[in-house]
Amino acid sequence: MSYLELQNVSKHFGRLAALDQLDLKVEKGEILGIVGPNGSGKTTLINLISGYFKPTKGQVFFENKRICCQRPDQITKKGIVRTFQSNVLFPGGTVVENLLISSHLNYNTRSWHSFFNTKKWKEDNEQAVGRAIELVNLLDLLNDIFLQADGLSHGYQRLLGIAMALTANPHVLLLDEPTTGMNHEEAMFVVDKIKKINEQGVTIILIEHNMKVLLGVATRVACLSFGTKIADGMPEDVMNHPEVVEAYLGTEVV
Amino acid sequence: MMQFFKTIHLMDYKNIVPKLVIGLVVAAIVLLPVVTKDVVILSMLIFSGLWAVAAMGFTLVLRTGQFSLGQSAFMAIGGYTCAILTVQMDFPFWPSFLLSGIISGLVAFLLGVVVLRVGGIYFSIITLALGEIVRIIALNWESVTRGSRGLVTSSPLPISIFGWELANFDASPVPYFYFMLCLVAITGVVFWRIGDSRLGQIFAGVALNPELAEHQGIHLMKYRIIAFTIAGVFTGYAGALYTHFLTVITPMVFGLWQSIQAMIMSIVGGISSLVGGPIIGGVLLYGLGDRLSRLQTPGLSQMVFGATVVLVLICLPKGTGLVELWDKFWKKVVWREVEYEHDEMED
Amino acid sequence: MPPAGIWIDGLAQSCTYMTMAFGMVLVFSILGILNWAHGQFYMLGSILLYYAITAAGIPFPAGLLLAGLGMALLGIIVKVVIIDRVEGELYVGAATLALIFFFEGLASLLFGMQDRGLSMVLPGVLEMGGLSVSYQKVAVIVFTLVVMVVMYYVLHFTRMGKAIRAVSQNPDAASLYGISVERLSLVVMGIGCALAAMAGGIMAPVYPVNPFIGRAPMIMALLAIVIGGLGSLSGAIVGGLILGFLHSVIAYYLSYLAEVVLFVLVIIILLVKPQGLFGASIK
Numbered sequence: 001m002s003y004l005e006l007q008n009v010s011k012h013f014g015r016l017a018a019l020d021q022l023d024l025k026v027e028k029g030e031i032l033g034i035v036g037p038n039g040s041g042k043t044t045l046i047n048l049i050s051g052y053f054k055p056t057k058g059q060v061f062f063e064n065k066r067i068c069c070q071r072p073d074q075i076t077k078k079g080i081v082r083t084f085q086s087n088v089l090f091p092g093g094t095v096v097e098n099l100l101i102s103s104h105l106n107y108n109t110r111s112w113h114s115f116f117n118t119k120k121w122k123e124d125n126e127q128a129v130g131r132a133i134e135l136v137n138l139l140d141l142l143n144d145i146f147l148q149a150d151g152l153s154h155g156y157q158r159l160l161g162i163a164m165a166l167t168a169n170p171h172v173l174l175l176d177e178p179t180t181g182m183n184h185e186e187a188m189f190v191v192d193k194i195k196k197i198n199e200q201g202v203t204i205i206l207i208e209h210n211m212k213v214l215l216g217v218a219t220r221v222a223c224l225s226f227g228t229k230i231a232d233g234m235p236e237d238v239m240n241h242p243e244v245v246e247a248y249l250g251t252e253v254v
Numbered sequence: 255m256m257q258f259f260k261t262i263h264l265m266d267y268k269n270i271v272p273k274l275v276i277g278l279v280v281a282a283i284v285l286l287p288v289v290t291k292d293v294v295i296l297s298m299l300i301f302s303g304l305w306a307v308a309a310m311g312f313t314l315v316l317r318t319g320q321f322s323l324g325q326s327a328f329m330a331i332g333g334y335t336c337a338i339l340t341v342q343m344d345f346p347f348w349p350s351f352l353l354s355g356i357i358s359g360l361v362a363f364l365l366g367v368v369v370l371r372v373g374g375i376y377f378s379i380i381t382l383a384l385g386e387i388v389r390i391i392a393l394n395w396e397s398v399t400r401g402s403r404g405l406v407t408s409s410p411l412p413i414s415i416f417g418w419e420l421a422n423f424d425a426s427p428v429p430y431f432y433f434m435l436c437l438v439a440i441t442g443v444v445f446w447r448i449g450d451s452r453l454g455q456i457f458a459g460v461a462l463n464p465e466l467a468e469h470q471g472i473h474l475m476k477y478r479i480i481a482f483t484i485a486g487v488f489t490g491y492a493g494a495l496y497t498h499f500l501t502v503i504t505p506m507v508f509g510l511w512q513s514i515q516a517m518i519m520s521i522v523g524g525i526s527s528l529v530g531g532p533i534i535g536g537v538l539l540y541g542l543g544d545r546l547s548r549l550q551t552p553g554l555s556q557m558v559f560g561a562t563v564v565l566v567l568i569c570l571p572k573g574t575g576l577v578e579l580w581d582k583f584w585k586k587v588v589w590r591e592v593e594y595e596h597d598e599m600e601d
Numbered sequence: 602m603p604p605a606g607i608w609i610d611g612l613a614q615s616c617t618y619m620t621m622a623f624g625m626v627l628v629f630s631i632l633g634i635l636n637w638a639h640g641q642f643y644m645l646g647s648i649l650l651y652y653a654i655t656a657a658g659i660p661f662p663a664g665l666l667l668a669g670l671g672m673a674l675l676g677i678i679v680k681v682v683i684i685d686r687v688e689g690e691l692y693v694g695a696a697t698l699a700l701i702f703f704f705e706g707l708a709s710l711l712f713g714m715q716d717r718g719l720s721m722v723l724p725g726v727l728e729m730g731g732l733s734v735s736y737q738k739v740a741v742i743v744f745t746l747v748v749m750v751v752m753y754y755v756l757h758f759t760r761m762g763k764a765i766r767a768v769s770q771n772p773d774a775a776s777l778y779g780i781s782v783e784r785l786s787l788v789v790m791g792i793g794c795a796l797a798a799m800a801g802g803i804m805a806p807v808y809p810v811n812p813f814i815g816r817a818p819m820i821m822a823l824l825a826i827v828i829g830g831l832g833s834l835s836g837a838i839v840g841g842l843i844l845g846f847l848h849s850v851i852a853y854y855l856s857y858l859a860e861v862v863l864f865v866l867v868i869i870i871l872l873v874k875p876q877g878l879f880g881a882s883i884k
Contacts, residue, residue: 553709560703
């Protein structure tokens with residue numbers, strides 16, 4: 001069995017099938033791109049894997065264990081972390097505060113240590129702050145970590161969202177359209193960071209509307225249309241796949 | 255040495271002076287019984303202190319993003335537990351008092367497990383209804399609560415050390431006053447530490463963006479329940495002490511109004527501070543209500559109270575309570591500082 | 602099986618809860634806030650009607666309309682003067698909660714704390730095959746039916762009503778109808794408060810009137826909203842219906858425990874169906 005595997009997964013909202021009997025395999029260490037027109041079920045897929053929705057039918061396996069029907073925080077603890085498309089940060093906090101709140105899984109001491117401000121807690125906190133700064137550097141996220149997070153530009157907010165996901169020490173990172181609303185240059189900047197993260201051994205599932213972004217980064221691409229998978233393979237092959245071209249016809253022909 | 259004073263003079267005096275003033279006010283309150291043993295003043299302070307504890311409980315729950323309208327229900331549960339144990343079952347005061355908070359916390363925990371899963375307005379509605387339910391049970395469970403006649407409690411036995419009487423609860427309100435100060439101080443310290451610690455940080459995450467927090471591995475329910483339970487425990491203690499100071503508990507003592515009052519104290523006092531805001535709100539609003547209820551005109555006091563609160567809410571800018579006025583007072587009135595906020599605008 | 606009178610009582614109760622819950626959900630769906638002082642509009646409606654009949658000698662139906670109009674105006678004033686001026690959902694909630702104090706205080710000041718009755722209105726009993734129902738309760742039931750039909754018509758067949766339904770689903774949709782959300786929220790606040798006031802007025806002959814009669818219907822209407830699911834208008838109606846019937850039927854067997862049983866029941870429903878029976882999930 002693969003590293004992360006979806007078997008025959010369906011998700012219905014009333015009569016509408018957002019995902020219909022989908023099978024998907026993800027191998028360790030790859031960057032899997034998921035493309036598809038709007039409403040093809042890409043984000044539903046992420047919501048299912050991360051536990052935000054429960055599948056109507058089917059199973060999700062991670063490292064040979066069933067993970068569906070668990071709460072999002074339990075799935076995060078197993079090492080599958082996601083980002084959101086919008087709504088990416090804790091409003092009202094600074095960059096470092098955002099990173100520290102989301103570093104929940106990085107703290108080893110229990111709450112009462114911090115209540116009494118013990119030495120162990122101070123060390124632990126320093127470590128978490130160190131890790132946060134490390135991530136800020138990894139993603140070139142601006143040097144000033146004391147800026148108000150919701151005052152950052154759109155692109156930096158998205159990057160901060162990725163940094164926050166990384167604080168949970170993911171084995172698999174689910175990125176939900178990290179480059180929407182960016183120009184090509186900015187998108188390439190983010191793609192570059194995604195490659196960097198992947199080099200550290202993190203498996204990445206990258207949802208993307210724009211196929212051009214995926215070309216340089218994905219090792220494999222799957223295309224969804226109306227909740228079903230219509231193509232799966234090397235990026236170039238998927239792009240020239242007749243069904244994919246048809247699905248994209250009129251929107252963004254490659 | 256010279257250098258040391260210079261640094262203090264330049265850097266910190268703006269920080270230290272307000273704190274010194276707060277310290278002096280606290281010291282004055284602690285030493286107040288030396289100056290006056292006036293029952294009216296002391297009991298006003300005792301009641302407002304206990305309401306401040308209830309308001310702190312509200313603020314703590316609000317820190318996790320939930321709007322609890324059941325603070326007086328927990329005061330009633332604490333009060334009735336203590337009264338039933340001492341009056342109906344002849345328990346000594348101190349163990350009963352200890353139990354009252356625990357029982358109240360237990361109810362909060364059980365209710366929280368069920369209701370906090372949904373949260374939001376549903377939570378507010380259910381906690382509001384809980385207050386009415388507690389009142390109805392207290393009114394009708396005659397064999398235990400004696401219905402509308404209520405339970406008349408006796409004061410705790412005098413505390414004496416080596417034959418020297420340290421505190422006689424029957425003789426004057428002073429021991430109650432210090433008892434209240436201890437409760438407020440303990441609650442204040444616990445809540446301050448919670449707000450400052452990792453727990454406070456997690457609460458902020460849970461309140462500000464629950465979805466994101468959950469996907470970062472934070473178990474929302476766990477932290478909401480922790481906050482609600484802790485608030486329940488301390489509010490229960492406040493209720494028990496309230497009952498014993500009042501010497502009677504009837505179903506009318508804690509009701510819908512009182513819940514709303516605790517909430518309003520917290521919000522008007524300022525929710526940015528877990529301890530200061532509720533205390534300021536509790537003292538000022540209880541004082542106001544107490545003054546107004548002396549007017550002897552039915553309804554006038556509630557009307558003026560409600561109008562005052564609405565006016566305060568309209569006049570204070572968003573997200574601030576009276577506690578923020580303290581900082582503003584020092585910055586604008588005392589130091590006459592110029593606003594520096596233009597820098598941010600240019601970004 | 603409880604006697605038929607209990608069921609009729611239940612129906613009359615349901616009518617109040619339905620009208621109250623309906624108005625609250627209507628206001629919530631447009632303004633996005635719960636008007637916690639809704640029960641006080643019910644109470645003020647009763648009192649206004651009381652004065653209209655006893656002091657001014659206005660006939661009952663006209664007095665009912667007058668109470669509705671008066672409270673609609675008051676609701677709009679509250680919306681403009683308080684709700685619009687206070688920023689932040691939390692603070693608006695606190696302000697409407699403080700209004701409970703204000704209105705109850707005002708009523709006690711002007712009306713007095715004692716119970717007063719309007720039982721002389723609509724005297725007599727309707728005999729229906731061995732079943733006798735007082736005209737007062739018949740009036741409650743007929744009135745609620747009329748209100749529901751009118752509201753259904755307004756919401757489905759008028760431009761304003763269609764806009765209201767559209768906005769409650771998607772706040773941006775109002776512009777499609779060329780109606781500003783601002784005007785719509787004023788109208789809705791007026792309708793909601795008028796409904797509460799008229800519910801209070803129609804119940805005034807059945808129960809005694811005093812400044813505190815608004816609390817119980819408000820709490821029950823809130824529980825009805827929990828049952829029906831916040832944001833669902835049909836849910837509010839069904840929730841009110843269920844609660845009213847259960848209330849009188851359980852009270853028949855268990856007297857005062859009825860409220861406690863209902864509370865537990867609502868919590869169980871919340872456990873099983875967290876978004877209410879009608880599942881209109883507004884997150």
